Amino acid sequence: MYDKQNLNRLETLNASAPEGMDAFWAFDQAAFKAGTIDGKTKQLIALAVAMTTQCPYCIELHTDAAREAGASDAELGETAVVAAAIRAGGAITHATHMFDK
Structure with a gap:
């Protein structure tokens, strides 16, 4: 698609x-x-959100914009790890609902 x-x-x-x-x-x-937040940081935030929503358009566009704003491979990598941690954290915290009875 x-x-x-x-x-x-x-x-x-x-x-x-x-x-x-x-x-x-x-x-x-x-x-x-x-x-208050610089442009590069805003693009990294957008990229993390795009990874969690899994929008390939946003991932590509905000990766390009983050790179244009000066983001390094290390910054992109850490952004991906933070996004993954948030996704995983959501699964773990929602798992607590299994034990409500």
Whole structure:
């Protein structure tokens, strides 16, 4: 199902729902603007979230953006490990529900 060419279809979505999509793009741009958290860190956060949601589009786009912002292989690697720990932690903490009776 993943095909980076699908991103070309965003233009159709933009044209089909311009008000909502304009709002989305403005929000996205504001969220990633450097502020208290620098741009590279924001991209690493986005990459970790993308790994946990398993969105291949986001993984590719935010990996590229993190690299453009100066992220090293070591930073990308640690980001992946943090994302994996959060996924695993969710499984472990949800496992506690098995013992409620």
